[in-house]
Amino acid sequence: MAEESVFRTAIGFLDKLGVYDIILPFLLVFTLVFAILEKTKILGVEKVKDQEYTKKNINAMVAFVTAFLVIASTQLVAVINSVMANVVLLLVLSICFLMLVGSFYSDKEFSLENSPKWVKFLMVFMFIGIILIFLNALDWLETVFGAVFLLFTSLDAEWAATTLFLLIIIGFIWYVTHEPKRASKPEEGKK
Template identity: 50%
Template sequence: MVQETVFGNVIQFLERLGVYDVILPFILVFTIVFAIFEKTKIFGTEDVEGVKTAKKNLNAMIAFVIAFLVIASAQLVAIINKSLANIVLLLLISVCFLLLIGSFFSEKEEVKLIGGWRTFFMIVMLIGVVLIFLAAITTSSGKSWLQVIIDSVVNNFDSTAVSSIVLLIVVLIFMMYIVREPKHSHVGKSGHGEDNNDKEHH
Protein backbone atom coordinates (compact mmCIF):
# COMPACT_ATOMS: atom_id res chain seq x y z
CA MET A 1 0.00 0.00 0.00
CA VAL A 2 1.38 3.41 -1.00
CA GLN A 3 1.85 5.74 1.93
CA GLU A 4 0.37 9.21 1.51
CA THR A 5 2.68 12.20 1.91
CA VAL A 6 2.11 15.89 2.51
CA PHE A 7 3.37 16.93 -0.91
CA GLY A 8 1.46 14.11 -2.54
CA ASN A 9 -1.74 15.40 -0.95
CA VAL A 10 -0.92 18.89 -2.22
CA ILE A 11 -0.57 17.57 -5.78
CA GLN A 12 -3.89 15.75 -5.49
CA PHE A 13 -5.52 18.89 -4.09
CA LEU A 14 -4.25 20.98 -7.01
CA GLU A 15 -5.49 18.32 -9.40
CA ARG A 16 -8.96 18.45 -7.86
CA LEU A 17 -8.92 22.23 -8.22
CA GLY A 18 -8.30 21.85 -11.94
CA VAL A 19 -4.83 23.40 -11.99
CA TYR A 20 -3.49 20.79 -14.42
CA ASP A 21 -6.60 20.63 -16.58
CA VAL A 22 -7.52 24.32 -16.74
CA ILE A 23 -5.03 26.83 -15.36
CA LEU A 24 -1.71 25.45 -16.64
CA PRO A 25 -2.97 24.64 -20.17
CA PHE A 26 -4.56 28.10 -20.32
CA ILE A 27 -1.32 29.83 -19.31
CA LEU A 28 0.70 27.70 -21.74
CA VAL A 29 -1.54 28.30 -24.76
CA PHE A 30 -1.92 32.01 -23.97
CA THR A 31 1.85 32.49 -23.64
CA ILE A 32 2.72 30.62 -26.84
CA VAL A 33 0.03 32.29 -28.96
CA PHE A 34 0.81 35.75 -27.56
CA ALA A 35 4.54 35.26 -28.23
CA ILE A 36 3.81 34.18 -31.82
CA PHE A 37 1.61 37.24 -32.40
CA GLU A 38 4.26 39.54 -30.92
CA LYS A 39 6.99 38.00 -33.07
CA THR A 40 5.11 37.91 -36.37
CA LYS A 41 3.16 41.18 -35.84
CA ILE A 42 0.36 39.64 -37.89
CA PHE A 43 -2.25 42.13 -36.64
CA GLY A 44 -0.21 45.19 -37.49
CA THR A 45 2.01 47.59 -35.57
CA GLU A 46 1.70 50.89 -33.78
CA ASP A 47 4.16 53.72 -33.21
CA VAL A 48 5.34 54.08 -29.62
CA GLU A 49 7.78 56.96 -29.25
CA GLY A 50 8.89 56.53 -32.86
CA VAL A 51 9.36 52.78 -32.57
CA LYS A 52 7.05 50.35 -34.37
CA THR A 53 5.80 47.70 -31.95
CA ALA A 54 3.13 45.03 -32.13
CA LYS A 55 -0.37 45.83 -30.93
CA LYS A 56 -0.11 44.18 -27.52
CA ASN A 57 -3.70 44.84 -26.48
CA LEU A 58 -5.11 43.20 -29.61
CA ASN A 59 -2.62 40.33 -29.47
CA ALA A 60 -3.35 39.69 -25.80
CA MET A 61 -7.13 39.71 -26.34
CA ILE A 62 -6.99 37.25 -29.25
CA ALA A 63 -4.53 34.99 -27.42
CA PHE A 64 -6.84 35.10 -24.37
CA VAL A 65 -9.83 33.99 -26.45
CA ILE A 66 -7.87 31.21 -28.17
CA ALA A 67 -6.61 29.91 -24.82
CA PHE A 68 -10.17 29.88 -23.45
CA LEU A 69 -11.43 27.98 -26.50
CA VAL A 70 -8.67 25.40 -26.05
CA ILE A 71 -9.40 24.70 -22.38
CA ALA A 72 -13.11 24.48 -23.20
CA SER A 73 -12.38 21.24 -25.05
CA ALA A 74 -11.49 18.37 -22.74
CA GLN A 75 -10.01 16.43 -25.66
CA LEU A 76 -7.58 19.23 -26.56
CA VAL A 77 -6.51 19.57 -22.93
CA ALA A 78 -5.88 15.84 -22.69
CA ILE A 79 -3.79 15.96 -25.89
CA ILE A 80 -1.74 18.88 -24.55
CA ASN A 81 -1.10 17.25 -21.16
CA LYS A 82 -0.13 13.90 -22.67
CA SER A 83 2.04 15.41 -25.40
CA LEU A 84 3.92 17.80 -23.13
CA ALA A 85 4.78 15.03 -20.69
CA ASN A 86 6.32 12.96 -23.50
CA ILE A 87 8.09 15.99 -25.00
CA VAL A 88 9.70 16.73 -21.63
CA LEU A 89 10.78 13.10 -21.47
CA LEU A 90 12.30 13.41 -24.97
CA LEU A 91 14.11 16.56 -23.84
CA LEU A 92 15.52 14.80 -20.78
CA ILE A 93 16.74 11.92 -22.96
CA SER A 94 18.54 14.33 -25.28
CA VAL A 95 20.13 16.20 -22.35
CA CYS A 96 21.31 12.94 -20.78
CA PHE A 97 22.74 11.88 -24.13
CA LEU A 98 24.69 15.15 -24.43
CA LEU A 99 25.95 14.73 -20.85
CA LEU A 100 27.23 11.27 -21.70
CA ILE A 101 29.00 12.64 -24.78
CA GLY A 102 30.50 15.47 -22.73
CA SER A 103 32.00 13.00 -20.28
CA PHE A 104 34.48 11.95 -23.00
CA PHE A 105 35.83 15.50 -23.40
CA SER A 106 38.06 17.54 -21.15
CA GLU A 107 36.95 20.72 -19.40
CA LYS A 108 38.76 22.96 -21.90
CA GLU A 109 37.11 21.37 -24.92
CA GLU A 110 33.78 22.82 -26.04
CA VAL A 111 31.10 20.22 -26.76
CA LYS A 112 28.55 21.19 -29.39
CA LEU A 113 26.81 19.65 -32.36
CA ILE A 114 27.85 21.12 -35.70
CA GLY A 115 27.28 20.33 -39.34
CA GLY A 116 25.53 17.12 -40.26
CA TRP A 117 25.21 15.87 -36.69
CA ARG A 118 23.18 18.91 -35.67
CA THR A 119 20.89 18.51 -38.69
CA PHE A 120 20.51 14.81 -37.94
CA PHE A 121 19.47 15.39 -34.32
CA MET A 122 17.11 18.20 -35.33
CA ILE A 123 15.37 15.82 -37.74
CA VAL A 124 15.23 13.11 -35.06
CA MET A 125 13.69 15.55 -32.57
CA LEU A 126 11.15 16.73 -35.15
CA ILE A 127 10.14 13.17 -35.94
CA GLY A 128 9.90 12.42 -32.22
CA VAL A 129 7.61 15.41 -31.57
CA VAL A 130 5.37 14.49 -34.53
CA LEU A 131 5.10 10.88 -33.29
CA ILE A 132 4.29 12.11 -29.77
CA PHE A 133 1.39 14.23 -31.01
CA LEU A 134 0.15 11.44 -33.28
CA ALA A 135 0.17 9.09 -30.29
CA ALA A 136 -1.73 11.62 -28.16
CA ILE A 137 -4.55 12.24 -30.66
CA THR A 138 -7.15 9.48 -30.54
CA THR A 139 -10.02 8.52 -32.81
CA SER A 140 -13.61 7.80 -31.82
CA SER A 141 -12.72 4.13 -31.38
CA GLY A 142 -10.05 4.96 -28.82
CA LYS A 143 -7.06 4.19 -31.04
CA SER A 144 -4.37 6.80 -31.50
CA TRP A 145 -3.56 8.19 -34.93
CA LEU A 146 -0.12 6.65 -34.66
CA GLN A 147 -1.59 3.20 -34.06
CA VAL A 148 -3.97 3.65 -37.00
CA ILE A 149 -1.09 4.64 -39.30
CA ILE A 150 1.05 1.70 -38.13
CA ASP A 151 -1.82 -0.75 -38.62
CA SER A 152 -2.51 0.64 -42.10
CA VAL A 153 1.15 0.34 -43.11
CA VAL A 154 1.47 -3.20 -41.71
CA ASN A 155 -1.74 -4.42 -43.30
CA ASN A 156 -1.05 -2.79 -46.68
CA PHE A 157 2.73 -3.18 -46.76
CA ASP A 158 2.60 -5.27 -49.93
CA SER A 159 0.27 -2.90 -51.72
CA THR A 160 1.32 -0.66 -54.58
CA ALA A 161 0.49 2.57 -52.73
CA VAL A 162 2.78 1.88 -49.77
CA SER A 163 5.58 0.71 -52.03
CA SER A 164 5.26 3.86 -54.12
CA ILE A 165 5.44 6.08 -51.03
CA VAL A 166 8.55 4.29 -49.76
CA LEU A 167 10.18 4.58 -53.18
CA LEU A 168 9.30 8.29 -53.35
CA ILE A 169 10.87 8.93 -49.93
CA VAL A 170 14.06 7.11 -50.95
CA VAL A 171 14.27 9.10 -54.20
CA LEU A 172 13.74 12.42 -52.36
CA ILE A 173 16.47 11.60 -49.84
CA PHE A 174 18.83 10.64 -52.67
CA MET A 175 18.05 13.85 -54.58
CA MET A 176 18.61 16.00 -51.47
CA TYR A 177 21.97 14.32 -50.98
CA ILE A 178 22.96 14.92 -54.60
CA VAL A 179 21.92 18.57 -54.96
CA ARG A 180 23.16 19.81 -51.59
CA GLU A 181 25.80 22.51 -51.80
CA PRO A 182 29.37 21.54 -50.93
CA LYS A 183 31.07 23.27 -48.04
CA HIS A 184 33.36 26.15 -48.94
CA SER A 185 37.00 25.62 -48.11
CA HIS A 186 39.54 28.24 -47.12
CA VAL A 187 41.88 27.43 -50.01
CA GLY A 188 40.53 30.31 -52.05
CA LYS A 189 41.33 32.83 -49.36
CA SER A 190 44.92 31.73 -49.07
CA GLY A 191 45.17 31.74 -52.86
CA HIS A 192 43.98 35.36 -52.98
CA GLY A 193 46.50 36.24 -50.35
CA GLU A 194 49.30 34.80 -52.44
CA ASP A 195 48.07 36.71 -55.49
CA ASN A 196 48.04 39.94 -53.51
CA ASN A 197 51.58 39.33 -52.34
CA ASP A 198 52.69 38.67 -55.90
CA LYS A 199 51.10 41.92 -57.03
CA GLU A 200 52.86 43.84 -54.28
CA HIS A 201 56.23 42.40 -55.35
CA HIS A 202 55.57 43.46 -58.94
Protein backbone atom coordinates (compact mmCIF):
# COMPACT_ATOMS: atom_id res chain seq x y z
CA MET A 1 0.00 0.00 0.00
CA ALA A 2 1.39 3.38 -1.01
CA GLU A 3 2.13 5.91 1.69
CA GLU A 4 0.10 9.13 1.66
CA SER A 5 1.94 12.29 0.69
CA VAL A 6 2.47 15.17 3.07
CA PHE A 7 0.27 17.44 0.97
CA ARG A 8 -2.60 14.93 0.96
CA THR A 9 -2.31 14.72 4.75
CA ALA A 10 -2.33 18.53 5.00
CA ILE A 11 -5.46 18.77 2.85
CA GLY A 12 -7.13 16.10 4.98
CA PHE A 13 -6.20 18.08 8.09
CA LEU A 14 -7.71 21.26 6.61
CA ASP A 15 -10.85 19.29 5.77
CA LYS A 16 -11.10 18.08 9.39
CA LEU A 17 -10.72 21.68 10.57
CA GLY A 18 -13.71 22.68 8.44
CA VAL A 19 -11.88 24.91 5.99
CA TYR A 20 -13.88 23.63 3.01
CA ASP A 21 -17.25 23.41 4.75
CA ILE A 22 -17.14 26.55 6.89
CA ILE A 23 -14.30 28.99 6.26
CA LEU A 24 -14.24 29.09 2.46
CA PRO A 25 -18.05 29.32 2.00
CA PHE A 26 -18.13 32.01 4.71
CA LEU A 27 -15.42 34.04 2.96
CA LEU A 28 -17.10 33.61 -0.42
CA VAL A 29 -20.54 34.75 0.78
CA PHE A 30 -19.08 37.59 2.86
CA THR A 31 -17.00 38.86 -0.06
CA LEU A 32 -19.83 38.69 -2.58
CA VAL A 33 -22.42 40.33 -0.33
CA PHE A 34 -19.99 43.03 0.80
CA ALA A 35 -18.94 43.78 -2.80
CA ILE A 36 -22.57 44.03 -3.93
CA LEU A 37 -23.47 46.33 -1.03
CA GLU A 38 -20.43 48.53 -1.70
CA LYS A 39 -21.12 48.75 -5.42
CA THR A 40 -24.85 49.43 -5.19
CA LYS A 41 -24.60 51.74 -2.13
CA ILE A 42 -27.99 50.36 -1.13
CA LEU A 43 -27.48 51.08 2.59
CA GLY A 44 -26.56 54.70 1.96
CA VAL A 45 -23.48 56.90 1.83
CA GLU A 46 -21.77 59.35 4.16
CA LYS A 47 -20.60 62.78 3.03
CA VAL A 48 -17.23 63.93 4.33
CA LYS A 49 -15.82 67.19 2.90
CA ASP A 50 -17.67 66.97 -0.41
CA GLN A 51 -16.74 63.29 -0.79
CA GLU A 52 -19.24 60.44 -0.67
CA TYR A 53 -18.16 57.26 1.10
CA THR A 54 -20.15 54.08 1.47
CA LYS A 55 -21.14 52.97 4.95
CA LYS A 56 -18.50 50.25 5.15
CA ASN A 57 -19.26 49.34 8.75
CA ILE A 58 -22.95 48.66 8.02
CA ASN A 59 -22.14 46.88 4.75
CA ALA A 60 -19.58 44.71 6.54
CA MET A 61 -22.00 43.85 9.35
CA VAL A 62 -24.78 42.87 6.92
CA ALA A 63 -22.35 40.77 4.88
CA PHE A 64 -20.98 39.17 8.08
CA VAL A 65 -24.44 38.21 9.35
CA THR A 66 -25.52 36.94 5.92
CA ALA A 67 -22.40 34.77 5.65
CA PHE A 68 -22.99 33.32 9.13
CA LEU A 69 -26.62 32.54 8.29
CA VAL A 70 -25.51 30.76 5.12
CA ILE A 71 -22.90 28.56 6.83
CA ALA A 72 -25.40 27.67 9.54
CA SER A 73 -27.34 25.73 6.90
CA THR A 74 -25.54 22.61 5.75
CA GLN A 75 -27.81 22.39 2.71
CA LEU A 76 -26.76 25.85 1.52
CA VAL A 77 -23.10 25.01 2.04
CA ALA A 78 -23.53 21.80 0.04
CA VAL A 79 -25.17 23.76 -2.78
CA ILE A 80 -22.37 26.35 -2.73
CA ASN A 81 -19.70 23.64 -2.83
CA SER A 82 -21.44 21.86 -5.70
CA VAL A 83 -22.02 25.05 -7.69
CA MET A 84 -18.45 26.26 -7.20
CA ALA A 85 -17.06 22.90 -8.31
CA ASN A 86 -19.11 23.12 -11.50
CA VAL A 87 -18.14 26.77 -12.05
CA VAL A 88 -14.47 25.85 -11.75
CA LEU A 89 -15.04 22.97 -14.15
CA LEU A 90 -16.64 25.38 -16.63
CA LEU A 91 -13.72 27.77 -16.20
CA VAL A 92 -11.25 24.97 -16.95
CA LEU A 93 -13.37 24.02 -19.97
CA SER A 94 -13.27 27.58 -21.34
CA ILE A 95 -9.50 27.86 -20.77
CA CYS A 96 -8.94 24.55 -22.59
CA PHE A 97 -11.06 25.80 -25.48
CA LEU A 98 -9.17 29.11 -25.64
CA MET A 99 -5.82 27.26 -25.65
CA LEU A 100 -6.97 25.06 -28.53
CA VAL A 101 -8.31 28.05 -30.48
CA GLY A 102 -5.09 29.95 -29.81
CA SER A 103 -3.11 27.20 -31.50
CA PHE A 104 -4.53 28.37 -34.85
CA TYR A 105 -3.65 32.04 -34.38
CA SER A 106 -0.48 34.03 -34.17
CA ASP A 107 -0.03 36.91 -31.75
CA LYS A 108 -2.66 38.97 -33.59
CA GLU A 109 -6.07 39.74 -32.16
CA PHE A 110 -8.58 36.91 -32.34
CA SER A 111 -11.45 37.39 -34.81
CA LEU A 112 -13.75 34.81 -36.36
CA GLU A 113 -14.77 37.14 -39.17
CA ASN A 114 -11.46 36.83 -41.02
CA SER A 115 -10.97 33.12 -40.34
CA PRO A 116 -11.20 30.49 -43.07
CA LYS A 117 -14.15 28.11 -42.84
CA TRP A 118 -11.97 25.11 -41.99
CA VAL A 119 -10.63 26.93 -38.93
CA LYS A 120 -14.17 27.65 -37.75
CA PHE A 121 -15.10 24.01 -38.35
CA LEU A 122 -12.09 22.79 -36.36
CA MET A 123 -12.91 25.16 -33.50
CA VAL A 124 -16.49 23.88 -33.34
CA PHE A 125 -15.19 20.31 -33.56
CA MET A 126 -12.70 20.94 -30.73
CA PHE A 127 -15.38 22.60 -28.59
CA ILE A 128 -17.67 19.59 -29.03
CA GLY A 129 -14.72 17.31 -28.26
CA ILE A 130 -13.95 19.18 -25.02
CA ILE A 131 -17.61 19.00 -23.98
CA LEU A 132 -17.64 15.25 -24.65
CA ILE A 133 -14.41 14.80 -22.65
CA PHE A 134 -15.83 16.63 -19.65
CA LEU A 135 -19.19 14.86 -19.90
CA ASN A 136 -17.32 11.57 -19.93
CA ALA A 137 -15.30 12.63 -16.88
CA LEU A 138 -18.55 13.41 -15.04
CA ASP A 139 -20.07 10.07 -16.16
CA TRP A 140 -22.87 11.94 -17.90
CA LEU A 141 -21.87 10.70 -21.34
CA GLU A 142 -22.69 7.11 -20.40
CA THR A 143 -26.13 8.23 -19.21
CA VAL A 144 -26.84 10.15 -22.42
CA PHE A 145 -25.65 7.35 -24.69
CA GLY A 146 -27.54 4.84 -22.55
CA ALA A 147 -30.78 6.79 -23.03
CA VAL A 148 -30.21 7.10 -26.79
CA PHE A 149 -29.32 3.41 -27.04
CA LEU A 150 -32.43 2.48 -25.06
CA LEU A 151 -34.57 4.65 -27.33
CA PHE A 152 -33.26 3.02 -30.50
CA THR A 153 -33.28 -0.55 -29.16
CA SER A 154 -36.87 -0.23 -27.98
CA LEU A 155 -37.97 0.75 -31.49
CA ASP A 156 -38.20 -1.87 -34.15
CA ALA A 157 -36.19 -1.61 -37.36
CA GLU A 158 -39.04 -0.18 -39.44
CA TRP A 159 -39.60 2.77 -37.09
CA ALA A 160 -35.88 3.50 -36.84
CA ALA A 161 -35.43 3.37 -40.62
CA THR A 162 -38.48 5.58 -41.21
CA THR A 163 -37.30 8.15 -38.67
CA LEU A 164 -33.80 8.22 -40.16
CA PHE A 165 -35.22 8.53 -43.68
CA LEU A 166 -37.47 11.44 -42.67
CA LEU A 167 -34.57 13.24 -40.99
CA ILE A 168 -32.45 12.86 -44.12
CA ILE A 169 -35.29 14.16 -46.31
CA ILE A 170 -35.88 17.17 -44.02
CA GLY A 171 -32.15 17.94 -43.99
CA PHE A 172 -31.96 17.71 -47.78
CA ILE A 173 -35.00 19.97 -48.24
CA TRP A 174 -33.51 22.54 -45.87
CA TYR A 175 -30.16 22.41 -47.69
CA VAL A 176 -31.79 22.95 -51.08
CA THR A 177 -34.23 25.68 -50.06
CA HIS A 178 -32.20 27.86 -47.71
CA GLU A 179 -30.69 30.98 -49.20
CA PRO A 180 -27.06 31.67 -48.38
CA LYS A 181 -26.21 35.07 -46.97
CA ARG A 182 -24.99 37.43 -49.62
CA ALA A 183 -22.29 39.95 -48.94
CA SER A 184 -23.64 43.47 -49.24
CA LYS A 185 -22.13 45.33 -52.16
CA PRO A 186 -21.32 49.03 -51.81
CA GLU A 187 -23.76 51.19 -53.70
CA GLU A 188 -22.45 52.46 -56.99
CA GLY A 189 -22.37 56.20 -57.64
CA LYS A 190 -21.63 57.16 -54.04
CA LYS A 191 -18.22 58.56 -53.35
